[in-house]
Amino acid sequence: MSLLEYQYFPVTRPNKGAGGKTGAWRIVKPVVDYNKCIGCKACFMFCPESTIIPSNGKVRVDYEYCKGCGVCANVCPVKAISMVSEQ
Amino acid sequence: MIRKIISGNEAVALGVKLARVGVTGIYPITPQTTIIEKLAEMRAKGEIETEILRVESEHSAMAATFGAALGGVRAFTATASQGLLYMHEMVWWVAGSRVPVVMVVGTRAVGAPWNIWNEHTDFTSERDSGWIMAFASNPQEALDLTLQAFRISEDERVFLPMMVGMDGFILSHTKTNVLIPDQDQVDDFLPPRRQPYVIDPEDPIGMGNIFPPEGYMRLRESIDSALRNSEDVIKEIGREYNKKINPLGDYSTLNVSYKLEDADYAVVLMGAWAGDAMEAVDTLREKGIKIGMLRIRYLRPWSEKEIRSALKDKKAVLALDRSTSFGRGGGPLYVEIKSTISDVVPQIKGVVSGLGGVTVNKSDLVYIFNKFVEGLKDDVIWYYPKEVGKIELRTPRDIE
Ligand code: SF4
Ligand code: SF4
Numbered sequence: 082m083s084l085l086e087y088q089y090f091p092v093t094r095p096n097k098g099a100g101g102k103t104g105a106w107r108i109v110k111p112v113v114d115y116n117k118c119i120g121c122k123a124c125f126m127f128c129p130e131s132t133i134i135p136s137n138g139k140v141r142v143d144y145e146y147c148k149g150c151g152v153c154a155n156v157c158p159v160k161a162i163s164m165v166s167e168q
Numbered sequence: 169m170i171r172k173i174i175s176g177n178e179a180v181a182l183g184v185k186l187a188r189v190g191v192t193g194i195y196p197i198t199p200q201t202t203i204i205e206k207l208a209e210m211r212a213k214g215e216i217e218t219e220i221l222r223v224e225s226e227h228s229a230m231a232a233t234f235g236a237a238l239g240g241v242r243a244f245t246a247t248a249s250q251g252l253l254y255m256h257e258m259v260w261w262v263a264g265s266r267v268p269v270v271m272v273v274g275t276r277a278v279g280a281p282w283n284i285w286n287e288h289t290d291f292t293s294e295r296d297s298g299w300i301m302a303f304a305s306n307p308q309e310a311l312d313l314t315l316q317a318f319r320i321s322e323d324e325r326v327f328l329p330m331m332v333g334m335d336g337f338i339l340s341h342t343k344t345n346v347l348i349p350d351q352d353q354v355d356d357f358l359p360p361r362r363q364p365y366v367i368d369p370e371d372p373i374g375m376g377n378i379f380p381p382e383g384y385m386r387l388r389e390s391i392d393s394a395l396r397n398s399e400d401v402i403k404e405i406g407r408e409y410n411k412k413i414n415p416l417g418d419y420s421t422l423n424v425s426y427k428l429e430d431a432d433y434a435v436v437l438m439g440a441w442a443g444d445a446m447e448a449v450d451t452l453r454e455k456g457i458k459i460g461m462l463r464i465r466y467l468r469p470w471s472e473k474e475i476r477s478a479l480k481d482k483k484a485v486l487a488l489d490r491s492t493s494f495g496r497g498g499g500p501l502y503v504e505i506k507s508t509i510s511d512v513v514p515q516i517k518g519v520v521s522g523l524g525g526v527t528v529n530k531s532d533l534v535y536i537f538n539k540f541v542e543g544l545k546d547d548v549i550w551y552y553p554k555e556v557g558k559i560e561l562r563t564p565r566d567i568e
Binding site for chain 2: 082085087091093094
């Protein structure tokens with residue numbers, strides 16, 4: 082769509098880890114059980130850090146940026162994500 | 169094309185059907201309720217496929233409609249009075265997001281105190297929110313403007329939401345003869361929805377995220393430019409509507425003149441009482457008084473050009489408001505008119521009347537117009553029709 086020069090829209094693209102790379106402070110991380118995952122992408126849509134990446138019909142977590150907040154585990158309709166201690 | 173005797177609310181519901189709206193967020197509020205009742209009825213009968221989202225408040229009705237529109241679906245909602253006020257926050261979110269949405273407002277007074285009757289203050293109080301704002305003067309126009317609203321709002325030169333106002337009860341509940349276009353006529357006029365961006369999980373975007381000061385300001389300016397440029401779009405789409413759908417309605421201008429060309433005096437108003445005003449103009453004309461009327465059909469964009477050229481050579485102009493702008497004396501139309509023509513018209517007066525359902529009929533308007541032509545002492549008067557008489561208001565001292 083060709084837009085006129087005065088048109089300007091409040092759109093942003095999600096960017097992983099807007100707050101930067103996660104340091105050593107994360108205490109739990111999400112682990113996806115691929116036997117349960119149905120590939121619905123709910124976790125991808127809700128991850129506030131955009132660190133869930135859809136891949137091959139399922140999802141992958143970018144642990145370099147994941148903050149361990151657990152939002153993904155909470156929204157997963159089939160409980161395929163468990164929050165596992167970093168230790 | 170067929171003719172049917174229907175109410176303004178039914179006409180709007182039929183417009184929504186013909187526009188093939190995909191989602192409506194609905195919440196009942198008088199006098200708009202029968203629009204959504206009609207839609208629900210049509211949905212139950214399988215006449216429309218619109219997804220109806222029943223929500224728990226007007227704030228949510230607009231949020232749901234907004235969400236659906238962001239998903240790329242043609243979306244509609246309707247409200248009135250306290251409901252519109254409750255929606256106010258979301259009204260700004262939709263405009264700021266530059267997303268096409270159409271809403272009909274069955275205008276009504278706002279509390280306190282409770283009053284369910286007609287007045288335009290709910291509508292006019294949204295005039296700075298960035299929406300395109302049209303106001304109908306009969307059920308036919310309510311239908312026509314609703315259909316045009318989708319086209320205008322989804323035009324790439326615009327991409328702004330649009331609301332259509334309609335006098336509560338006077339138009340919303342009164343049945344008149346309405347020309348209803350056929351589905352293929354509307355399909356020919358209204359192409360599938362277009363919008364600049366769509367929320368899509370395959371290509372994710374964030375909407376209305378935090379913006380730095382300069383970006384925010386640039387966005388504000390873009391809303392203003394789009395709204396001003398919509399004037400030409402509205403006229404162009406109006407002409408097409410005349411050609412393809414309703415040859416009897418004239419939508420080639422933003423505002424409508426009646427006997428203005430040779431007039432010395434002009435009255436400016438908006439909405440249903442234009443009908444009575446035209447009759448009142450005729451009565452004065454019979455007595456040899458050269459008076460005419462300008463009906464504001466678009467409060468936003470405000471067509472400075474059209475309004476100035478219609479009123480520039482008049483001796484005096486009277487703005488008739490069915491709404492208030494507290495602390496300013498007159499209503500919003502008075503203020504707008506004054507700022508538009510004060511350098512070319514020597515006398516501009518204002519009358520506030522018809523608030524909260526007060527009936528102002530043709531004879532009242534004849535009386536007001538006569539007084540205006542004779543020369544009003546005050547700049548603005550609040551007019552109470554004779555039959556309203558004296559109202560006893562109680563003060564705290566009486567209650568003690
Ligand atoms: S734990 Fe939080 S940051 Fe990490 S992937 Fe899940 S939602 Fe995203
Ligand atoms: S929410 Fe659960 S099921 Fe859906 S994609 Fe993510 S891990 Fe898989």
